[in-house]
Amino acid sequence: MVNEIAAPRRLEGVAVSFDDERLIADAGLLLPATLASRLGLAELLAEKVRLGDRPGAARPERKAMTLVSAMLAGADSIDDCDLLRAGRAEALLGHRVMAPSTLGTFLRAFSFGHVRQLESAAAELLRRAWTAGAGPGEGRLVVDLDSFVGEVHGYQKQGAAYGYTHRRGYHPLLATRAESGEVLGIRLRKGSANTQRGVGRFIDELLARIRRAGHEGEVLIRADSGFWRTKTFERLEKEGIRYSIAVRGADPRIAAAIGEIPDDGWQKLEGYPEPGLAEIAETTYGGRRLVVRRVRELSDQQQLLPGWRHHPFITDRTEEIGVVEAEHRRHAVVELAIRDLKAGALAHFPSGDFSANSAWTQLAAIAHNLARWSRQIGLPGASPRMLGTFRRRLLRIPGRLTRTARRLTLHLPARWPWRRAFTEALERIRAMAPAV
Numbered sequence: 001m002v003n004e005i006a007a008p009r010r011l012e013g014v015a016v017s018f019d020d021e022r023l024i025a026d027a028g029l030l031l032p033a034t035l036a037s038r039l040g041l042a043e044l045l046a047e048k049v050r051l052g053d054r055p056g057a058a059r060p061e062r063k064a065m066t067l068v069s070a071m072l073a074g075a076d077s078i079d080d081c082d083l084l085r086a087g088r089a090e091a092l093l094g095h096r097v098m099a100p101s102t103l104g105t106f107l108r109a110f111s112f113g114h115v116r117q118l119e120s121a122a123a124e125l126l127r128r129a130w131t132a133g134a135g136p137g138e139g140r141l142v143v144d145l146d147s148f149v150g151e152v153h154g155y156q157k158q159g160a161a162y163g164y165t166h167r168r169g170y171h172p173l174l175a176t177r178a179e180s181g182e183v184l185g186i187r188l189r190k191g192s193a194n195t196q197r198g199v200g201r202f203i204d205e206l207l208a209r210i211r212r213a214g215h216e217g218e219v220l221i222r223a224d225s226g227f228w229r230t231k232t233f234e235r236l237e238k239e240g241i242r243y244s245i246a247v248r249g250a251d252p253r254i255a256a257a258i259g260e261i262p263d264d265g266w267q268k269l270e271g272y273p274e275p276g277l278a279e280i281a282e283t284t285y286g287g288r289r290l291v292v293r294r295v296r297e298l299s300d301q302q303q304l305l306p307g308w309r310h311h312p313f314i315t316d317r318t319e320e321i322g323v324v325e326a327e328h329r330r331h332a333v334v335e336l337a338i339r340d341l342k343a344g345a346l347a348h349f350p351s352g353d354f355s356a357n358s359a360w361t362q363l364a365a366i367a368h369n370l371a372r373w374s375r376q377i378g379l380p381g382a383s384p385r386m387l388g389t390f391r392r393r394l395l396r397i398p399g400r401l402t403r404t405a406r407r408l409t410l411h412l413p414a415r416w417p418w419r420r421a422f423t424e425a426l427e428r429i430r431a432m433a434p435a436v
Contacts, residue, residue: 020400023087026073027399027410031378031425032370033069033093039128040435041065041366042095048121051114056105063106064118064363065095071367072395076347078103088401091408107356115355118362119187125366126184127213128435134180134373138217141210142178142327144334145203145223147171147195150188150342152349159354161191170349171195172361173202176337178222178330181387182372183337183365185209188358195226203232207239218242220317222331233288233314242317244328247290249310257285258292258310269293269325280325288314291325340387341368371395377432378425393418394425 036042042061049064051057070081084090084097098106110118129135151169152160162168171192175185185206189198203221210219221236225246236243247254265281272278277296284290294308317324345364349357368387375382375390382390400411412419 021087022400022402024089024092024399024401024410025083025086026089026396027092027401027412028395028397028422029069029072029089030092030410031374031394031422031429032072032367034426034429035374035377035432036065036068036370037094038429038432038434039125039132041068041125041370044121044124048124049114049117051109054109056102056107056109060106062096063098063103065093066098067103067107067360067363068367068370069093069095069097071345071364072371072391074344074391074396076345078107078350091401092399092410104351107351107359108353110355110359112355112358115358115362118359119185122362122366122369123209123212125369126182126209129369129373129377130213130215132377132432132435134182134376135213136177136179136215136217140218140220141215142220142222143184143206143210144176144178144331145221145227146174146176146334146338147189147226148174148338148342149191150346150349156352157349157354157357158352159190159357163191164195170357172346173198174334174338174341175202175206176334178333180372180376181333181337181340182369182376183341186361186365188354188361190354196229199227199229200231200235203235207241220244220327222328224331228314230286233316237316242315244291244313244315244317244324244331246311246313246328246331247285249292249312254285254290254312255310257283257290258312261292266294267321269322280321282321285314288316289318290314291321291328293325293329337368341365343388344368374425374429378428379421380428382421394422397422 042065045064046061049060051060066081066084070084073083075081078100081100081103084093090097149163149165149167149169150172151167160168160170163171169191171189173187173189174183176182177184185202187198187202220242223245225248227245228247249255249258261281261283266279269278269280278293280291280293282289282291290312292310292312294310296308313328315324341364345367346361350360351357371387371391397412397416402409402411
């Protein structure tokens with residue numbers, strides 16, 4: 001009993017002093033900072049982003065790199081960037097850290113055209129990363145298209161509106177690589193219930209970006225019913241791109257096509273993860289293959305006449321129906337990338353200016369990809385899904401930076417459980433050849 005009482009008293013006697021200039025809160029940022037250096041990100045931003053004579057236009061690479069580094073550390077607001085100015089973090093990042101007030105002015109300097117410059121930089125960065133070993137190689141590339149609502153609060157956010165979720169926000173378009181979760185393309189849109197706005201142009205630029213990044217193999221695009229449009233099918237067929245895109249089962253035309261499937265045309269779907277009965281069948285709609293999964297939920301209290309929930313999609317794939325349906329269902333992995341983005345920088349949109357928030361969105365995608373590539377290149381074979389775990393174990397490590405005989409040494413916690421993974425990842429990234 002005496003020891004239990006004494007422990008709190010000992011804690012009350014601990015003195016606190018903020019006086020160590022050598023400490024770093026997130027010393028693991030050395031991994032993505034080294035990768036960014038190998039890929040030439042700062043030089044790329046200096047080359048691509050030209051803001052003219054606007055306030056905040058000078059040295060855009062310093063300001064963009066400050067935002068990216070802060071986002072890698074978990075920043076979801078401009079004020080959070082102040083974390084990088086504490087201790088010796090700046091010496092570890094390879095770039096000067098700018099003040100939050102300067103960063104706000106920088107973001108407000110962006111127009112639509114300047115955001116497109118950031119998109120161009122992100123596209124070139126993707127090419128360099130894939131060339132360095134993060135790409136899909138000659139295998140099939142599976143791309144998931146989706147959109148989500150970036151919720152905002154208050155009425156000063158330019159372009160924010162109420163959409164189909166009845167929440168006020170923006171409505172970004174997103175394309176991710178299924179295997180790795182990296183962002184292949186993202187574009188902030190004004191809030192709207194119209195999910196089709198800008199889809200055609202976004203897909204055209206996405207396909208061009210993939211080809212410029214060096215992938216010449218098969219491409220499969222999966223999407224939900226928000227991307228259902230005959231012009232989209234025709235565009236993908238013209239480019240030789242495989243697709244499986246969901247359609248709305250409540251649409252009278254689709255419902256009529258499903259209703260014509262005979263009872264013996266359905267086959268039981270074995271191993272379906274949800275409780276209940278699931279069956280699949282196929283027919284045609286508009287001359288294209290229509291695959292349908294129908295699900296009847298089983299519960300303790302059965303309905304008198306339980307109905308089916310239908311999940312149809314249109315595809316140009318010719319493989320066996322079970323394979324096609326199972327792979328289409330895995331489109332849900334895109335939600336993991338959305339979760340990571342919304343758990344980080346896109347938890348908020350910091351400005352009242354729409355173009356500033358668009359620039360913030362592009363930088364958030366760059367930070368997201370740097371984290372993904374750091375794991376993919378540094379730890380090949382590691383699970384690609386748990387970005388939060390990667391950040392917690394390998395990026396958010398407290399450290400102390402010292403200089404002895406003109407040599408910097410980063411001191412990390414003894415007995416850190418993931419020290420071997422960190423060391424191996426750093427060695428692999430440092431072994432990369434600088435980007436050309």
